[in-house]
Amino acid sequence: MHSSLPIWEIHSAIVDQLRTGNRLVLVAPTGSGKTTQVPQMVLDAGLAGDKKIIVLQPRRVAARTVAARVAWERKGKLGDEVGYQIRFDDHTSLGTRICFVTEGILLRWLQENRNLPDIGMILFDEFHERNLLSDVALALVKHLQGTQRPDLKMVVMSATLDAEPVADYLSTDKQPCPILISEGQSFPVEVRYLISHDERPITDQAAEAVEAIVNSGEPGDILVFMPGVGEIHSTINASRSVRTNERLAFIPLHGELQPEEQDLAFAPNPLRKVVVSTNVAETSVTIDGIRHVVDSGIARIARYDSERGIGTLGIEEISRASADQRKGRAGRTAPGTCHRLWTESGHLNRPERNTPEIQRSDLAEVVLLLHSLHIRKAAAFDWLDKPDAQAVERAENLLRMLGALDESTGELTDIGHRMRRLPMHPRYSRMLVEAAKLGSVRSAGLCAALVSGRDLLQRLRREDKHISEARELFEASQESDFFTLMRAYQFAKKNNFGIETCRRYGINAQSARQVEQTYDQILQIAEQQKLLKPDEQSDDTALLRCIMAGFIDQLCIRRDSGSLECDLTEGRHGTLMRESVVQNAPLFVTASIREVPSRGSENLTLLGLASAVKREWIEQMFPQHIKVQVEHLFDRTHKRVAAVKLIRFCDLVMAHEHQRDL
Ligand code: ADP
Ligand code: MG
Numbered sequence: 001m002h003s004s005l006p007i008w009e010i011h012s013a014i015v016d017q018l019r020t021g022n023r024l025v026l027v028a029p030t031g032s033g034k035t036t037q038v039p040q041m042v043l044d045a046g047l048a049g050d051k052k053i054i055v056l057q058p059r060r061v062a063a064r065t066v067a068a069r070v071a072w073e074r075k076g077k078l079g080d081e082v083g084y085q086i087r088f089d090d091h092t093s094l095g096t097r098i099c100f101v102t103e104g105i106l107l108r109w110l111q112e113n114r115n116l117p118d119i120g121m122i123l124f125d126e127f128h129e130r131n132l133l134s135d136v137a138l139a140l141v142k143h144l145q146g147t148q149r150p151d152l153k154m155v156v157m158s159a160t161l162d163a164e165p166v167a168d169y170l171s172t173d174k175q176p177c178p179i180l181i182s183e184g185q186s187f188p189v190e191v192r193y194l195i196s197h198d199e200r201p202i203t204d205q206a207a208e209a210v211e212a213i214v215n216s217g218e219p220g221d222i223l224v225f226m227p228g229v230g231e232i233h234s235t236i237n238a239s240r241s242v243r244t245n246e247r248l249a250f251i252p253l254h255g256e257l258q259p260e261e262q263d264l265a266f267a268p269n270p271l272r273k274v275v276v277s278t279n280v281a282e283t284s285v286t287i288d289g290i291r292h293v294v295d296s297g298i299a300r301i302a303r304y305d306s307e308r309g310i311g312t313l314g315i316e317e318i319s320r321a322s323a324d325q326r327k328g329r330a331g332r333t334a335p336g337t338c339h340r341l342w343t344e345s346g347h348l349n350r351p352e353r354n355t356p357e358i359q360r361s362d363l364a365e366v367v368l369l370l371h372s373l374h375i376r377k378a379a380a381f382d383w384l385d386k387p388d389a390q391a392v393e394r395a396e397n398l399l400r401m402l403g404a405l406d407e408s409t410g411e412l413t414d415i416g417h418r419m420r421r422l423p424m425h426p427r428y429s430r431m432l433v434e435a436a437k438l439g440s441v442r443s444a445g446l447c448a449a450l451v452s453g454r455d456l457l458q459r460l461r462r463e464d465k466h467i468s469e470a471r472e473l474f475e476a477s478q479e480s481d482f483f484t485l486m487r488a489y490q491f492a493k494k495n496n497f498g499i500e501t502c503r504r505y506g507i508n509a510q511s512a513r514q515v516e517q518t519y520d521q522i523l524q525i526a527e528q529q530k531l532l533k534p535d536e537q538s539d540d541t542a543l544l545r546c547i548m549a550g551f552i553d554q555l556c557i558r559r560d561s562g563s564l565e566c567d568l569t570e571g572r573h574g575t576l577m578r579e580s581v582v583q584n585a586p587l588f589v590t591a592s593i594r595e596v597p598s599r600g601s602e603n604l605t606l607l608g609l610a611s612a613v614k615r616e617w618i619e620q621m622f623p624q625h626i627k628v629q630v631e632h633l634f635d636r637t638h639k640r641v642a643a644v645k646l647i648r649f650c651d652l653v654m655a656h657e658h659q660r661d662l
Contacts, residue, residue: 025170026179028157035055035062035125053119059284081095121155124156132363133366188331206224222272224295226278227296248274292337304362311361363392378396399426422525428448438546449522457507556589576608582611589611
């Protein structure tokens, strides 16, 4: 233990509060010892009895590295007294008392083992980040404590001072929730902005800032913040050519590295370290010796993507609060500098703090989780910050359309239960549930991976004629644009994702690499859930049915044969993209609906990523959508909202039927 860390100054207050009460909010700056010390304090004070102490971490890298650190401080082996559990990686044993876990793991336990009988205390770490899953976990644990587990203790830990609302949320009439604050210690950090906006790639600018720091003669390690793996590697490549006499150790830090590679960032190094990291180093982990921060000012942030109807990560500017956290990383042990790769006036235009993720992202997966815990009214649940009502409704509609929720009772269906076991967006879990039935998990998993990231194929302009000709190589079928993507991906993989080769075919090599990683993860989940059969032999029809299963709410019917004009559900209409290979099928689903401004007053709705489907498949796989219409005809009082929407959906199919008969 490191009793010289600032958090130890309030040690007795922490222990006293948790001995008498069961809720506490703890505020202390990063580096003061919240994550590594507080779990040990409560364990040694016997505050969790003989039960486990769980520390929730938003990131997998953090869960693993801080667990290793705490095990080392206690002179134990990782996995004995101190362990961690993240997806695909469980380092705990029966004797584990302090366990660092990601939020997804806790949510899974809540589903399997409602009352969490062997857990005595839960620490919500990094709560200032306001991740979707940490908000959900906090609400669920508060609910559990208030109903079945009054003995369960909960501590919310935050690096910023916005703790009042959390404490209010956790207070009851009988027992207010106390806030304990540790001032911590820090040294002044000098902030330097760009003089004027710089058009060059951010990775080159970062390399230049590193060069300037090294050549200024100021000592100390350097921490560079980049939004993702690709940018981290480009920055390191660009930095290798900096003009300086000093030898430097460039070290990447992100969640996709092997554990030994992650450890390099924390290990002492004879050379000056330049650690290039995602925002895991913003507050989650502390690297000793950092005196300079180079901040790109951007991060991957989760949002609802209306184009694909899923949640995605997009690159966005970070808030001023995040930028200040990053700056603080330079002043922990001595005065430092922070180089912001944006201008001072640009800084003032940034939002002051991050909006909680629950108010901006896709909720389909969370609403499905809540249903599996018998919480049917997600919007009315006791949240710290309520999610957007429209977003909840959109999520519920999608789940109903996918067949995860029963039309009349609103309960989870058998399909819904199976979907819930797969930790991924409900569109993809619905695809996989179908694929498990039809024996096409491998190819359906690839399709899911192909839509989940950024565009694999670049959108072509008129002057890209040579690319569009080259690309015909991938267009083997008129049934689905997914088939084209699959071939393009396989081509990129066969060529080791070579940037030059990919560029000639208009393939984004970096996206292709990302697809490979997502695909691996999906296959691992499928394997864990025993969905994969060794002798899988998928055919095109099976795959088309799986794609339809995930995008059934985005069914389209072509107005006339050969036309690009289509009708969608709920009275919407759109235009199929000219590039689509699906130029004949009368009925198809789309995995991309994009609104673009057009010359007229209304926006144009462009439909992409099409896959031909058949009416019989809808009847077989989604009989409820057909049935509701019949019920509606005979019983006008029946479930209005759901029914009306589905009726239109059926009308559409009926209209198609009618057309075919003509
Ligand atoms: P907080 O959670 O308040 O940000 P931590 O508990 O993560 O603080 O870190 C407290 C201190 O422990 C850091 O300032 C650092 O000196 C030390 N420390 C934490 N993790 C490591 C590690 N992996 N290697 C070396 N030192 C570490
Ligand atoms: Mg911490």
